[in-house]
Amino acid sequence: MASEVSPEGNLMDYGITNVVIRVVDLNNHPPTFYGENGPQNMFEMTMYEHPPEGEILRGLMIIVNDSDQGSNAKFNLRLIGPGRMLRVVPQTVLNEAQVTILVEDSAVMDYEKYQFLTFKVGLSVK
Secondary structure (H helix, E strand, O other): OEEEEOOOOOEEEEEOOOOOOOOOOOOOOOOEEEEOOEEOOOOOOOOOOOOOOOOEOOOOOEEEEOOOOHHHHEEEEEEEOOOOOEEEEOOEEEOEEEEEEEEOOHHHOOOOOOOOOOOEEEEEEO
16 A cells, blocks of 8 residues: 655545565476477387396486476486396486386396396386
8 A cells, every 4th residue: 555645644536556475386397308309208228138237328328407496306217127137327316317127136037037027117206
């Protein structure tokens, strides 16, 4: 409210206006996976059985990004799939990271047991 007061202190005229403030959620962007050609929801590669433990699966180019701001852009990654033969690095991300998948248990990655492996990279927002 704005008012006009006379020299004697009397209210002479006034005006009122409304102010509307819209609060928006900073955490409204889901994390997105990107490949070499933009957003992707599936990545594929071929590899030999029994790779060395600790080896990086180099046939995968995965970037994950959350365009939220500050701590709202922090999330965890985990690998969901058969056994503990692979692991994902990093496990905690702030805004953006290259996703690396490493061989953890080479002995389990046997062609006679698995001709195809399907894993999911799971996200949980902190």
